[in-house]
Amino acid sequence: MSLRDQIRWLMGDAIGRALAWRLLDSSRVLQRSLANNTATIQSGIVAVRDFAMEQLLDPILEHCPELFLQAKAEHERRETRK
Numbered sequence: 001m002s003l004r005d006q007i008r009w010l011m012g013d014a015i016g017r018a019l020a021w022r023l024l025d026s027s028r029v030l031q032r033s034l035a036n037n038t039a040t041i042q043s044g045i046v047a048v049r050d051f052a053m054e055q056l057l058d059p060i061l062e063h064c065p066e067l068f069l070q071a072k073a074e075h076e077r078r079e080t081r082k
Helices: 003-011 014-027 029-035 038-063 065-081
Strands: none
Touching (some): 038 065
8 A cells, every 4th residue: 555545544534634633733843834934844854753753653652562563564574575
């Protein structure tokens, strides 16, 4: 499944949209984007990505670590098929 398909699946569900919005809001990426300040956006992009990933990874590891391991195994299987 492509990234586009995964994102469309996530955003096609009310819970997925809520999760995405929570992550974007907590990373303040929306505030940076809406401010339309290109210099600020570019200088903070790495920090925003790291923070956003922590916001996703931490709850996964807390609430369903077994599914994280399943996702890892599925990713590894996909990579070996390439």
